[in-house]
Amino acid sequence: MKLHIDWTACQRRGLCTELVPEVLDSDPWGFPLARDGSREPAIRPELKAHAERAVRLCPTLALRLRG
Ligand code: SF4
Structure with missing residues (x-):
């Protein structure tokens, strides 16, 4: 995923960087950046619920889970 x-x-x-800090960091302008350097970071099974919460709560619907 x-x-x-x-x-x-x-x-x-x-908000997303607070909900899945294991996956996302903020760049100097506040945009979320994947800690693994990818454009679409992989979500480990144990973080799936947190990632789903970030998708649901993102105020601009900018997040989506694939796979
Ligand atoms: S708007 Fe959405 S994608 Fe952007 S930082 Fe906030 S929660 Fe993350």
């Missing part, structure tokens, strides 16, 4: 981030929709609220 991978987390897709639509940076054109992101409003840099930082």
Whole structure:
């Protein structure tokens, strides 16, 4: 499972980086950045519930889980 981030929709609220800090960090402008350096970070099974919560709560619907 991978987390897709639509940076054109992101409003840099930082919520996702708080909900899945194991996967996401913030860049200097507040956009979420994958800690593994990929465009679509892999979500480990134990983090799936947290990632789903981030998708649900993102205020601009900029996150999606694939796979
Ligand atoms: S929760 Fe959504 S709007 Fe906020 S930083 Fe993450 S992707 Fe951007």
